[in-house]
Amino acid sequence: MYHIYGRKNFMRKFIFEFFRKIVSNGVILIILLFTFGIIGSHYIMDLDLIDSIYYAVITMAAVGYGDFYPTTAIQKMFAVTLALGGVGFLAYIFNVILTNFQERMSKYSKGVRKMRFIEHIDNYYILCGYGRVGKVVHKELNQRKQNVIIIEKNEEICEDIKEDSSTIVLNKDATEDNLIAKLAAEKCKSVIISTGDDVTNLFIVLTIREINPDAWIVTRASKTENFKRLRKAGADKVVSPEIIGGKDLYLESAKPHLLRLTVQHTTDEILNEFKIISKHGCTLENIDYHFPGIESPLSRTIKSMNMEDGKQFWKFLNNNKEAKDSLNNLYDSVNNIHSHWISGPNKKTLEELIKDLEKRETIIGKNLTDKEISELTKKEKSRE
CATH class of the missing domain: 3.30.1340.20 (3H domain)
Structure with missing residues (x-):
């Protein structure tokens, strides 16, 4: 079930990143060069609009059918500039595509390996959010040699977390899909939600409780008026780290x-x-x-x-x-x-x-x- 999720998520993000990079970088450069080629073909090569478009395309693509020849020095310099620019920019575009594809494939492969590793872990805690409070909770769990799956949507934060045999880091948004609910199965000791946003915490609690009614859920609440809402949503324990601290958040999660x-x-x-x-x-x-x-x-x-x-x-x-x-x-x-x-x-x-x-x-x-x-x-x- 994790592999299906990973493939769908990978394809969606790959397509989005692909178009974002191409549009923001390569396409703009190609359009500028193409415009330069049409204008130069019209004024320097003395071609009409249709022939200018045709000449710009075949020269940029380094095809050169030979039906239009540059004769003067300025025409030759223009043709050379257009050809080199076209080859260079096309090479850049293909490099962007290949680099982006390799990065995405590497992340996808790494994600699949992590999911396979999780399938073989007997007992673990899930920690959603690795901010100020999440770090304290993770430290307490780590001191007790507990297995921890950290779910954090900030990629930079994930890169700073040291992974080892007992700590797995997933760079995902816990509110996006049902992955966290699937992970909160029988092998999960407890889900600790430590993000600083009560609305996010509420959504995560609802997501887990809808699929897994037996999961033990401990969530952070920044505002006391949200305690009742989080309990009604299905949280077993609602705590305020500002009052009791990260250590007590761990102790509450370990109640079973x-x-x-x-x-x-x-x-x-x-x-x-x-x-x-x-x-x-x-x-x-x-x-x-x-x-x-x-x-x-x-x-x-x-x-x-x-x-x-x-x-x-x-x-x-x-x-x-x-x-x-x-x-x-x-x-x-x-x-x-x-x-x-x-x-x-x-x-x-x-x-x-x-x-x-x-x-x-x-x-x-x-x-x-x-x-x-x-x-x-x-x-x-x-x-x-």
């Missing part, structure tokens, strides 16, 4: 694969947690510490999936008694109850992660609200 796991254990299990989380290729995003009777937790940003981070932190604690005592005091204050925000590549991986963690520590609940956790901490406190 983001887990809040409330656990109870001492500081002795910290390193084992890191081992299990890194083993499953997941990222420990944040940790919330729940104080009894206080609904709002104390949050720490971690954003780590590297086992080396865990080893370094564990080494730091063992070499710094004050730091370890402070952390132990914090754990004692919350009765060792805290929540891990963990993002993973898919739901199945998170389920396997939970099974492994259950062998090492007490799991109180999954995706509990602050209010629910607050009630649990009150009960835990009352038992003491």
Whole structure:
């Protein structure tokens, strides 16, 4: 289906660019030379209008049937000028045609290769728009080694984006056709729409939702009054990067694969947690510490999936008694109850992660609200 789309789009753009270049460059030059040839043939070669047109054409085309001969010096110079000009301009026109054709064929071939590559990617995010916010979102995704398909209509911006095995860049307008809706299929984890135009975002949401009702769509909104419109159009989440930033836009898009796991254990299990989380290729995003009777937790940003981070932190604690005592005091204050925000590549991986963690520590609940956790901490406190 991608190949059919690519051929149609290629032919349309090729024809448009072809005529645009020819009309704006070559045709104007040919017309000027042809006009010069007719006027010169009439006044220099002493030919009538019809013969002037005929002589100008055969001389410019370097045919020269020999039925009209230049005899004087000025006539010969005129014929030479007209012939050389005609050959030169015709060569230029053919060069423009061939160069344009080669460029279009190269882009078309590159586009087909990208589509074939996409067909073999198991899981990926779609990022529409690579502006200020889109760059931040892409950075967050890239840090977590996620596959990303970037759709950006600005060709210059696309050229500046570094492509690799996990990042594919498509220089297309997401509002033009149904390509983005087709890409937002089962293998797509989430569609992140980060353009700065709410109307464009709305159109993209409608396009995707019409064909793919199950896609998880997160969109940016520049104006708060457009939140409701975007939700009604089918967006699962509407966020304002100006308020929460690009990182939170990523976290919202990862909701189907983001887990809040409330656990109870001492500081002795910290390193084992890191081992299990890194083993499953997941990222420990944040940790919330729940104080009894206080609904709002104390949050720490971690954003780590590297086992080396865990080893370094564990080494730091063992070499710094004050730091370890402070952390132990914090754990004692919350009765060792805290929540891990963990993002993973898919739901199945998170389920396997939970099974492994259950062998090492007490799991109180999954995706509990602050209010629910607050009630649990009150009960835990009352038992003491």
